[in-house]
Amino acid sequence: MATTSNSVLFLSSDSLIHHHHHQPLHLSSSRSHSVSLPPNKRSNSLTLRCSTNGDSTSTEKETPIELKFPAFPTVMDINQIREILPHRFPFLLVDRVIEYAPGVSAVAINNVTINDNFFPGHFPERPIMPGVLMIEAMAQVGGIVMLQPEVGGSQDNFFFAGIDKVRFRKPVIAGDTLVMRMTLLKFQKRFGLAKMEGKAYVGGALVCEGEFMMVSAGSS
Known part of the structure; x- marks a missing residue:
């Protein structure tokens, strides 16, 4: 006024x-x-x-920071993930699926917290998520793609078989949200072999990438 x-x-x-x-x-x-x-x-x-x-100047009210960033969407929650993956505590490393294309790809997140049981030893003064667990988490996202009816997967006979071209770009620490995308590159159903590409991000920055091999032991 x-x-x-x-x-x-x-x-x-x-x-x-x-x-x-x-x-x-x-x-x-x-x-x-x-x-x-x-x-x-x-x-x-x-x-x-x-x-x-x-002249009276009116300052536009800013949106509080807690309201600026929407939450990730939920395509599969933890209960649905537990119905697909056989892993359980302390080795289930997928918290939520935020995108899923049947038989093609999946994007999921892992919320890294200081309460994770590996941090007391890795490392006591600088909590960093072990690289092998980042790879395992990504492989589990790949399992969500490959254990679906679209590709004929089964919890009883599908295994993580190998990795190649793995690179760790940045450390992942307590408080980070690890966003993992796994994409099916090639699937030889006759031999039960699946080749996948994996990329993991924190805050939009690439932290880990590699190629993954999955195998169905019961395939003929």
Whole structure:
């Protein structure tokens, strides 16, 4: 809301005359100004009334940080994951599936916390998620793709068979959310062999990548 303020300035006639010899007197305002002379001619003062507009600035209210970032979507929750993967505590390393294309790919997350049982030993003064567990977590995401009916997988005979071209780009620490994408590159159903590409991210930055081999031991 704009506010109006009035100010009154008193100048003697002598000061006006003195000012006139040096430079003109300019009176301005953003809204209006008026000069009123008293009826008494013997008065030596001049009254100036100036009205100005005061601009009030409104600051846009910022969204609190806890409301700025939406949660990951849930395609499969932990109960659905437990129905697919045979792993259990302390070795189930997938908390939620956030994207799934049947027989093609899956994206899942692992919430890394200081309460994970490997941190007391790796390392006591600098908690870093072991690289082998990052690989295991990614392989479990691959298992979610390969243990589905679309590819004829089974918990009884499907195994993690090998890794290649693995690179660890950045450390993963307590408090990070590990986002893992596993994509099926090749599947030889006759031999039960599946080749997958895996990439893991934290905050959009690549932290681990590699190629994975899965095998179905009961395939003929």
